[in-house]
Amino acid sequence: MRPLAAALAALLLAACGERAAEQPRAPEPANPAIEIKARAVPLNPVDPTQDRVGNFVYAGGLALTSAQTTRLHGLSDLDVLADGRLISVGDEGDLLKARVVLDGAGRLVGATDARLTALTGLDGKSLEGKDNRDSEGQALMPNGDLLVSFERHDRIWLYPADGTPPRPVPSPDAKFPFNEGMEALAPDPARGPDAYFTGAETTGRTWTCTLTTACAEGPTVPLSLGFGLVAARRLPEGRTAWLLRAFNPITRSVIDLRITDADGRVVDRMELRGPLTVDNFEGLGVVPDKTGGGVRFYLISDDNFSKSQRTLLLAFDWKPPAGR
Numbered sequence: 398m399r400p401l402a403a404a405l406a407a408l409l410l411a412a413c414g415e416r417a418a419e420q421p422r423a424p425e426p427a428n429p430a431i432e433i434k435a436r437a438v439p440l441n442p443v444d445p446t447q448d449r450v451g452n453f454v455y456a457g458g459l460a461l462t463s464a465q466t467t468r469l470h471g472l473s474d475l476d477v478l479a480d481g482r483l484i485s486v487g488d489e490g491d492l493l494k495a496r497v498v499l500d501g502a503g504r505l506v507g508a509t510d511a512r513l514t515a516l517t518g519l520d521g522k523s524l525e526g527k528d529n530r531d532s533e534g535q536a537l538m539p540n541g542d543l544l545v546s547f548e549r550h551d552r553i554w555l556y557p558a559d560g561t562p563p564r565p566v567p568s569p570d571a572k573f574p575f576n577e578g579m580e581a582l583a584p585d586p587a588r589g590p591d592a593y594f595t596g597a598e599t600t601g602r603t604w605t606c607t608l609t610t611a612c613a614e615g616p617t618v619p620l621s622l623g624f625g626l627v628a629a630r631r632l633p634e635g636r637t638a639w640l641l642r643a644f645n646p647i648t649r650s651v652i653d654l655r656i657t658d659a660d661g662r663v664v665d666r667m668e669l670r671g672p673l674t675v676d677n678f679e680g681l682g683v684v685p686d687k688t689g690g691g692v693r694f695y696l697i698s699d700d701n702f703s704k705s706q707r708t709l710l711l712a713f714d715w716k717p718p719a720g721r
Contacts, residue, residue: 440711470487545582580596693715
């Protein structure tokens with residue numbers, strides 16, 4: 398998350414008079430059980446009949462709020478499992494667990510069974526201080542353990558599935574710009590059950606790691622001017638999905654979801670920009686369609702705890718173009 402971009406976004410959106418997200422009147426602590434209010438949003442508010450962007454078919458979208466906590470904000474990465482379970486870390490050291498609700502046609506219509514808790518430190522206590530709790534990326538490992546990458550104090554920690562305190566795991570031997578570090582983090586199952594990879598926001602550099610070996614530098618993701626790498630996920634058939642984000646006062650938020658093959662060639666891509674429904678998307682979840690070879694993508698936005706931005710959860714269904 399870039400502070401200047403966040404500030405510019407807040408000022409610009411406020412000037413446009415967008416409706417502020419619902420919040421309690423006074424601060425509330427993170428609450429283990431919360432109710433999420435999910436309001437449906439169209440893909441294109443100007444043309445509600447639009448149902449796709451290229452080969453990416455819109456499968457529903459929600460604006461998420463809660464009247465029970467001030468902590469349902471800043472969501473920075475995302476995993477959605479085949480059974481509907483959702484896991485998302487926030488950049489104030491929060492961990493959201495919920496379940497997506499689909500209608501009979503498989504479209505996203507709600508979120509339920511939500512629990513919001515604080516990430517803990519190595520001592521088992523809640524993380525204190527922004528420089529320690531700026532969680533940005535996550536990798537849900539095959540055994541249920543969760544890896545989390547942090548900015549400001551750059552590191553990767555493993556949170557065991559059994560709820561015991563986290564422990565450090567290998568991270569790149571690199572120095573990142575302040576608050577512009579390892580936003581992308583994901584499992585790397587083709588390399589083994591303990592493998593993962595991470596990417597740097599401003600340079601697109603990537604590294605592959607395991608829980609027991611040092612990280613090795615991999616290919617660099619090409620970044621267009623103004624774009625940063627904010628999330629990534631491996632896909633079937635050796636493909637990888639990369640989520641890139643840009644912001645400037647003229648175009649506002651622009652999102653590039655790019656799919657590459659095993660050799661790094663672009664297979665397909667989707668661009669989200671106004672007038673389409675778009676915000677500061679930083680999280681990317683994937684649910685492969687085991688019967689048809691396609692993928693359900695979920696995108697979640699980091700609203701920077703700003704009343705002029707929204708926490709959006711969008712779903713898109715994608716199938717590989719013929720011959721790719």
